[in-house]
Amino acid sequence: DVKVTQSSRYLVKRTGEKVFLECVQDMDHENMFWYRQDPGLGLRLIYFSYDVKMKEKGDIPEGYSVSREKKERFSLILESASTNQTSMYLCASSPDREGYTFGSGTRLTVV
Amino acid sequence: AQKVTQAQTEISVVEKEDVTLDCVYETRDTTYYLFWYKQPPSGELVFLIRRNSFDEQNEISGRYSWNFQKSTSSFNFTITASQVVDSAVYFCALSEEGYGGATNKLIFGTGTLLAVQP
Numbered sequence: 001d002v003k004v005t006q007s008s009r010y011l012v013k014r015t016g017e018k019v020f021l022e023c024v025q026d027m028d029h030e031n032m033f034w035y036r037q038d039p040g041l042g043l044r045l046i047y048f049s050y051d052v053k054m055k056e057k058g059d060i061p062e063g064y065s066v067s068r069e070k071k072e073r074f075s076l077i078l079e080s081a082s083t084n085q086t087s088m089y090l091c092a093s094s095p096d097r098e099g100y101t102f103g104s105g106t107r108l109t110v111v
Numbered sequence: 112a113q114k115v116t117q118a119q120t121e122i123s124v125v126e127k128e129d130v131t132l133d134c135v136y137e138t139r140d141t142t143y144y145l146f147w148y149k150q151p152p153s154g155e156l157v158f159l160i161r162r163n164s165f166d167e168q169n170e171i172s173g174r175y176s177w178n179f180q181k182s183t184s185s186f187n188f189t190i191t192a193s194q195v196v197d198s199a200v201y202f203c204a205l206s207e208e209g210y211g212g213a214t215n216k217l218i219f220g221t222g223t224l225l226a227v228q229p
Contacts, residue, residue, distance in 0.1 A: 102148075
């Protein structure tokens with residue numbers, strides 16, 4: 001089974017901190033994605049990557065950056081965390097349009 | 112522009128009732144995929160079904176069934192004889208074409224919270 005592993009299930013950070021959310025997949029998938037989920041808004045795409053060192057902005061990239069130095073790892077970076085970035089963050093990977101596998105999510109609280 | 116609409120924010124039913132979750136989509140692609148995911152309170156997204164745009168056959172899996180109608184751009188999900196364990200948020204999603212086919216963003220609806228009361 002494909003596994004997408006997010007390093008932290010729960011995270012509490014202070015306003016202004018630099019935050020790294022890590023995601024690792026074990027099936028050599030080309031595509032990886034970061035979403036955030038908020039009540040009433042569903043899942044919104046932050047960034048995605050279709051190859052190592054390649055990245056594309058999603059619908060809500062402001063305040064975030066990403067890094068993909070290796071195929072299996074896709075990191076989401078909050079350069080200076082703010083309270084409005086308190087959310088559930090979900091990582092996904094996919095070989096193509098037919099299948100997506102999601103991690104368990106990281107619930108980030110910024111205080 | 113691609114869009115997925117789940118107009119039902121919350122649905123509450125009593126166990127053993129049938130319930131239908133609506134999903135309407137918009138896309139200019141001729142080839143696309145539609146998905147349903149379940150998100151129980153634990154938070155993990157559980158894949159339920161994928162349907163491609165060329166296959167309009169309805170599908171049944173146990174108590175779950177899906178009705179795909181291109182004419183109305185709808186992909187509705189019915190749970191027959193609902194159970195308490197069906198309580199979750201359900202998301203409908205659309206996979207669109209990306210640059211040269213290489214990228215494939217998954218676009219979600221806002222979800223429907225289903226509460227099944229005992």
